[in-house]
Amino acid sequence: MAESIRVDHAAHHDDHHGAHHGGHEMSFTEKYVFPLDHKMIAMQYMFTGMFMALIGGFFAYAFRWQIAFPGTEAPLWGQVSPAEYNSLVTNHGSIMIFWVAMPVLIAAFGNYLIPLMIGADDMVFPKINRLSYQIFLISAIVILSSFFVEGGAFGGAWTAYPPLSTKAEYSLTPLGSTLWITAVALEFVAFLLGGINFITTAMNSRAPGMKMWDIPMVVWMIVIASILFMLSVGPLLAGGIMMIFDQNLGTAFFNPDKGGDPILWQHLFWFFGHPEVYVVLLPAVGIVAEIITVFGRKKLFGYKTVLYTAIGTGVLSFTVWAHHQFIAGIDPRMANVFTVTTLLISVPIAEMMFVYIATLYGGSITLSTPMLWALSFIFEFLIGGITGIFLGASGNDIFMHDTYFVLAHFHYTFYPIAIIGTYAGFTYWFPKMFGRMMNEKLGKLHFWLTIIPFNTIFLPLFVLGAAGHHRRIFDYRNFPELSHPWMWDLQALATYSLIVMLLAQIIFFYNVITSWISGPKAPKNPWNANTFEWTATSPPPHGNWPEGLPTCYRGPYEYSHPDRKGSDFWPQNEPG
Amino acid sequence: MRTTSPPIRLIAAEHGEPKVISNGVLGMLLFVLTEIMLFAGMISVFNIVRASSVVWPPPNQPRLPIEETAVNTLALLASGLCFYLAQRRFAVSRPSARLPLTLALVLGSFFVLFQGYEWISMIARGLTLTSSTLGSFFYLIVGMHALHVIVALGMLVQTWRRHAQGWLHPSQLATTGVFWYFVVGAWPIIYWRVYW
Numbered sequence: 001m002a003e004s005i006r007v008d009h010a011a012h013h014d015d016h017h018g019a020h021h022g023g024h025e026m027s028f029t030e031k032y033v034f035p036l037d038h039k040m041i042a043m044q045y046m047f048t049g050m051f052m053a054l055i056g057g058f059f060a061y062a063f064r065w066q067i068a069f070p071g072t073e074a075p076l077w078g079q080v081s082p083a084e085y086n087s088l089v090t091n092h093g094s095i096m097i098f099w100v101a102m103p104v105l106i107a108a109f110g111n112y113l114i115p116l117m118i119g120a121d122d123m124v125f126p127k128i129n130r131l132s133y134q135i136f137l138i139s140a141i142v143i144l145s146s147f148f149v150e151g152g153a154f155g156g157a158w159t160a161y162p163p164l165s166t167k168a169e170y171s172l173t174p175l176g177s178t179l180w181i182t183a184v185a186l187e188f189v190a191f192l193l194g195g196i197n198f199i200t201t202a203m204n205s206r207a208p209g210m211k212m213w214d215i216p217m218v219v220w221m222i223v224i225a226s227i228l229f230m231l232s233v234g235p236l237l238a239g240g241i242m243m244i245f246d247q248n249l250g251t252a253f254f255n256p257d258k259g260g261d262p263i264l265w266q267h268l269f270w271f272f273g274h275p276e277v278y279v280v281l282l283p284a285v286g287i288v289a290e291i292i293t294v295f296g297r298k299k300l301f302g303y304k305t306v307l308y309t310a311i312g313t314g315v316l317s318f319t320v321w322a323h324h325q326f327i328a329g330i331d332p333r334m335a336n337v338f339t340v341t342t343l344l345i346s347v348p349i350a351e352m353m354f355v356y357i358a359t360l361y362g363g364s365i366t367l368s369t370p371m372l373w374a375l376s377f378i379f380e381f382l383i384g385g386i387t388g389i390f391l392g393a394s395g396n397d398i399f400m401h402d403t404y405f406v407l408a409h410f411h412y413t414f415y416p417i418a419i420i421g422t423y424a425g426f427t428y429w430f431p432k433m434f435g436r437m438m439n440e441k442l443g444k445l446h447f448w449l450t451i452i453p454f455n456t457i458f459l460p461l462f463v464l465g466a467a468g469h470h471r472r473i474f475d476y477r478n479f480p481e482l483s484h485p486w487m488w489d490l491q492a493l494a495t496y497s498l499i500v501m502l503l504a505q506i507i508f509f510y511n512v513i514t515s516w517i518s519g520p521k522a523p524k525n526p527w528n529a530n531t532f533e534w535t536a537t538s539p540p541p542h543g544n545w546p547e548g549l550p551t552c553y554r555g556p557y558e559y560s561h562p563d564r565k566g567s568d569f570w571p572q573n574e575p576g
Numbered sequence: 577m578r579t580t581s582p583p584i585r586l587i588a589a590e591h592g593e594p595k596v597i598s599n600g601v602l603g604m605l606l607f608v609l610t611e612i613m614l615f616a617g618m619i620s621v622f623n624i625v626r627a628s629s630v631v632w633p634p635p636n637q638p639r640l641p642i643e644e645t646a647v648n649t650l651a652l653l654a655s656g657l658c659f660y661l662a663q664r665r666f667a668v669s670r671p672s673a674r675l676p677l678t679l680a681l682v683l684g685s686f687f688v689l690f691q692g693y694e695w696i697s698m699i700a701r702g703l704t705l706t707s708s709t710l711g712s713f714f715y716l717i718v719g720m721h722a723l724h725v726i727v728a729l730g731m732l733v734q735t736w737r738r739h740a741q742g743w744l745h746p747s748q749l750a751t752t753g754v755f756w757y758f759v760v761g762a763w764p765i766i767y768w769r770v771y772w
Contacts, residue, residue: 124599124603125599125603128603192607192610195606196603196606196607197603199602199606200599200602200603200606203597203602204597204598204599204602230606230609230610230613231609231610231613232613233610233613234610234611234612234613234614234615234616234617235613235614235616235617236617237614237617238614238615238617238618238621239617239621241716241720242618242621242716245705245712245716249705249706250705250706251705251706251712251716252706252709252712253621253709253712253713253716258708258709259625259629259634259708259709260625260709261624261625261628264621264624264625267621268617268621271617
């Protein structure tokens, strides 16, 4: 049985025996609950991530209400207590990074796009892929369950610095802090399994003819991001194990009373934490590369330059971590070194942005919804990058540390990555994923109602931060000499903008659901794009190309090629 | 039930472009990359704590058994060598790999059992997980390595069983090998940086 199935399909995998390629009808459980199909696993990751984003967004609303209107009850939440405030802030950060940005950008887009874009019928290890999602789902349940245990959810910030995080008498969350670190560790295991799959698939399962320089940029970016993740996560896993021991077994790795060192955790955390920024950034810039070439009808300006800058960024990202610790008591000479490396890392990223602008220059640009998201990514991320240069300089950082300026800076990087990048990719590949076209009018309305409030949330926070407003203060009424009326006005503006932005997401979900049900049927290639996924039917069936896998004849970005007569695109699979 | 090795067809090989590294080996290499960073993190943290403490070793703590562990280190290295011989013999004639594969398994098991015996005697002499930072790091790092050896032994048992049944595929042997060489290769570094 298994043998005959293996012969029927072109791609075979070392670790499974073709059982999921069977011709029999799959039950609901096989197809949707425990799927082996990379596209279905991608959808599981995508919708779990979006669900977690709603929770993370709601947390942001609750604590933003407390910041702007302390002492009043937040509608739908109630009065925010100091302990609740801490756990809301902590879990907003943790969820948005580990349970939204990572699963959606790497796991969902990686799972969906890698086999389709390199011309494979599935991942090389489909069962490991399924296991990866299951572990991720358990980790999501663990982090959410921490809100319902005695003492409440962990409130020691997403960085979890000891001794606050290791001693229950300080954190007051004896169970919550252990559940938090357990959830994070499980989540890492899930992405470790996913990353192994992504890299192995992209290296070993490419369609015949697809050379290294023919791989679409988003696949490269997810591969590089996975390598960065795998190189950086080990030390933090070690730190996580040590923290669980400290919390529950009475060891003293991070406890200075008994010979430990709390600063060590910071090093372990940020050795992972900084590359992590690039782990989620790279897939987003890869998505943007796909979109700007398709809607600019131009070849990507400097394919290899983008690739090399991504690798350069990855290498440099391992040398910048201590810029998070400038005031943690590290040697000032070491701070100087890390200032230099931090400022250096803006060079490859800036180069990448210049390449994108050069790609757009002279193109015939269509301002469709995905293109609007892609263009806004470049614009908003530049603001985040440029404000990072201020913070990378250690002298300036001593003043700016822990102010709203820092907060606004990293939201100007993470928001374009996790939210704008996701919307760009989701609206671009929606016709492929669901076989229907999205409503452009609603898409653009949603775009503007998300982008404008986003800027009116975080631009005021730059001003507040530069004026010295401190991000850890629960209730600024207790510091009347530090808070002027104009500061309260800007905080209220940010909170009102957040509410508008959250409400605007209803438009998105309405658009997704109605388009999915009754949108116009999508053709195979609605955007006239070159890459392989647009040669499969929309949505692609199990196995992606039942009639046989495609063959690659050229690079992915041959738009408006002078040798091509009669059309401005040249699909990768067309001979000639 | 399968009794013989399934034919493994590689996608690229169908089109005349043989894959350089098989899926299993490449996946395992990537996993080992993460593991190397995990141990590098733990060992460097331990060395930083040791270098920055005023009194080292912590008072009233027994010294670590350097001599006995040297013997154990040799046992594990010999086990790695046996595995290497098994791979070489397997390439020539499959059944002849049986003896070195069995030896690798026996030596690896000896390593774990001997270490368990060592732990019991260390605990009896007052070195526990919470007695000092030395104890905490000792049991953390050595215990983490021992866990890896146990998992690797499980893989080795599986490989041995498949080989005995006659359907061991070369890429499966190579995949087990990557992990086994990792646990063998990591140990001398741990011995050098933790025991000494």
